[in-house]
Amino acid sequence: MAEQREMKAPWHSGKMLCVAIFFIAAVITLVAISVVQNKPIQQKYKYGIVLDAGSSHTALYIYEWPAEKENNTGMVRQRHYCPVKGKGISSYAHNSSGAGLSLMHCIEEAKRKIDPAKHKETPVYLGATAGMRLLMEQDPKSAEKVLSSVKDTLSKTPFDFQGARIITGQQEGAFGWITVNYLGENFGKAAGTMGALDLGGASTQITFVSNQPIESPDNSMDFRLYGSDYQVYTHSFLCYGKDQVLKLALEKQLQSGETLLQDPCFHQGYSQDKQFKDVFDTPCVKTINKDDSKENFTHNGTGDFAQCQSSIQKVFNFSQCTSSRCSFNGVYQPPVVGTFGAFSAYYFVMNFLNLTGQSLEDTKRNLADYCKTPWNEIKQRYGERVKEKYLSEYCFSGTYILTLLENGYNFTEDTWRDITFIDKIEGSSAGWTLGYMLNLTNMIPAEAPDTPLMTHGGFVILILFLSIFLLVLLFLGHRFLGRPSCSSPKDIV
Ligand SMILES: Nc1nc2c(ncn2[C@@H]2O[C@H](COP(=O)(O)OP(=O)(O)OP(=O)(O)O)[C@@H](O)[C@H]2O)c(=O)[nH]1
Numbered sequence: 166m167a168e169q170r171e172m173k174a175p176w177h178s179g180k181m182l183c184v185a186i187f188f189i190a191a192v193i194t195l196v197a198i199s200v201v202q203n204k205p206i207q208q209k210y211k212y213g214i215v216l217d218a219g220s221s222h223t224a225l226y227i228y229e230w231p232a233e234k235e236n237n238t239g240m241v242r243q244r245h246y247c248p249v250k251g252k253g254i255s256s257y258a259h260n261s262s263g264a265g266l267s268l269m270h271c272i273e274e275a276k277r278k279i280d281p282a283k284h285k286e287t288p289v290y291l292g293a294t295a296g297m298r299l300l301m302e303q304d305p306k307s308a309e310k311v312l313s314s315v316k317d318t319l320s321k322t323p324f325d326f327q328g329a330r331i332i333t334g335q336q337e338g339a340f341g342w343i344t345v346n347y348l349g350e351n352f353g354k355a356a357g358t359m360g361a362l363d364l365g366g367a368s369t370q371i372t373f374v375s376n377q378p379i380e381s382p383d384n385s386m387d388f389r390l391y392g393s394d395y396q397v398y399t400h401s402f403l404c405y406g407k408d409q410v411l412k413l414a415l416e417k418q419l420q421s422g423e424t425l426l427q428d429p430c431f432h433q434g435y436s437q438d439k440q441f442k443d444v445f446d447t448p449c450v451k452t453i454n455k456d457d458s459k460e461n462f463t464h465n466g467t468g469d470f471a472q473c474q475s476s477i478q479k480v481f482n483f484s485q486c487t488s489s490r491c492s493f494n495g496v497y498q499p500p501v502v503g504t505f506g507a508f509s510a511y512y513f514v515m516n517f518l519n520l521t522g523q524s525l526e527d528t529k530r531n532l533a534d535y536c537k538t539p540w541n542e543i544k545q546r547y548g549e550r551v552k553e554k555y556l557s558e559y560c561f562s563g564t565y566i567l568t569l570l571e572n573g574y575n576f577t578e579d580t581w582r583d584i585t586f587i588d589k590i591e592g593s594s595a596g597w598t599l600g601y602m603l604n605l606t607n608m609i610p611a612e613a614p615d616t617p618l619m620t621h622g623g624f625v626i627l628i629l630f631l632s633i634f635l636l637v638l639l640f641l642g643h644r645f646l647g648r649p650s651c652s653s654p655k656d657i658v
């Protein structure tokens with residue numbers, strides 16, 4: 166009996182412990198199950214649409230991101246790209262209603278790509294760049310009509326239309342810089358940011374964080390992003406996109422009133438009759454120094470890189486500079502520093518010419534070889550897969566890119582290595598559109614978002630692990646130590 170009394174107290178406390186453990190395990194398991202059930206494993210996505218109304222063409226981008234992580238860097242990704250058929254919206258100056266209509270095919274595609282239940286909450290933005298800036302300068306009434314036409318079309322879509330406007334060159338540069346650094350997840354990190362080089366058809370932008378104070382307020386933008394302050398140098402050169410520079414270069418060569426143009430930037434054997442108005446019909450070409458009685462000129466190629474470079478240098482003014490240092494045309498620019506991502510036409514051209522990832526010297530040598538290749542050989546080699554207009558211009562465009570980077574922005578043999586020619590980063594195109602949308606939807610916070618101590622998945626796994634651990638503990642306790650603790654009184658006797 167004495168033995169029985171001695172055993173009674175441990176049996177009672179053991180039973181209590183046993184019940185407590187069962188209770189805790191059950192509660193934890195229930196919590197874990199409810200956590201798993203309440204939060205679907207499948208992410209909920211949000212969408213945003215941006216139309217890039219460029220000078221040469223318009224493109225529609227659909228972006229998507231997990232709804233619960235919209236403030237984290239690198240979360241927004243490009244889901245879909247739709248190139249609008251035909252030319253840019255500024256080409257509809259004399260047929261403005263055509264501008265809105267031209268977007269319909271891509272809008273229909275966007276409707277199919279995005280879940281109809283999400284259409285109403287999906288913002289759509291249109292930003293127009295240098296082509297519309299030039300049209301606004303040349304013919305503001307037509308520019309307004311073109312903008313009204315695209316606004317009209319976009320406001321009739323099921324999406325949440327947020328406006329169609331001409332963005333400034335400064336915004337274009339800054340948002341391109343935000344895009345590449347957002348996709349590269351560079352914000353808030355010690356490693357620093359990447360500069361952005363964008364070459365369009367009608368303008369070109371250079372944007373980077375300088376290691377010197379920025380002398381001109383027009384070229385300076387301040388951002389606080391993810392807890393870090395950035396002072397960015399940016400400049401957009403209107404008329405220095407590759408299509409407009411071609412017109413400037415032709416105009417310089419046509420100034421003598423010739424109707425036969427021997428052009429070193431085109432391949433030997435290339436010969437095309439062209440209209441003077443195609444060269445002079447732009448506000449970028451100011452001097453109208455032609456013989457009005459003649460409509461056409463013959464454009465012949467001679468294929469000489471060195472002469473092409475000297476001819477292109479004439480479109481830059483290197484002589485006037487009122488700041489401590491300039492790029493060209495009297496525009497202040499601090500020395501280039503850090504890495505750069507070069508996209509849009511920089512990529513199209515350098516990728517076609519296979520000139521990415523080479524030293525400046527090799528790039529020049531290879532480009533010189535390409536330029537001196539006769540036109541019929543070029544057509545034979547690439548004619549099947551490349552549009553003839555693009556094909557004829559690669560020697561000119563490559564030479565312009567080298568001249569702009571080396572003589573214009575002052576990249577050297579050394580800093581040339583810091584330039585990467587990029588098309589996409591992690592599947593999303595490099596360009597201003599993503600940065601523009603992130604800004605307008607307030608998705609780039611000034612401060613780094615509070616990171617939860619643990620991800621949702623990690624929390625679920627931890628809870629399950631703890632539950633299993635407690636059950637194992639209970640089993641072991643029961644098996645080896647606690648026979649008395651979780652057994653019936655009969656067993657003890
Ligand atoms: N070779 C080649 N050129 C292209 C391609 N796509 C566009 N281009 C040309 O490259 C130049 C720049 O194109 P984009 O970056 O789209 O220019 P954009 O946005 O229309 O012009 P901006 O308003 O000045 O930015 C233009 O001259 C285009 O005609 C391509 O796939 N291959």
Ligand SMILES: [Ca+2]
Pocket residue numbers: 219220294364365366509
């Ligand atoms: Ca562009």
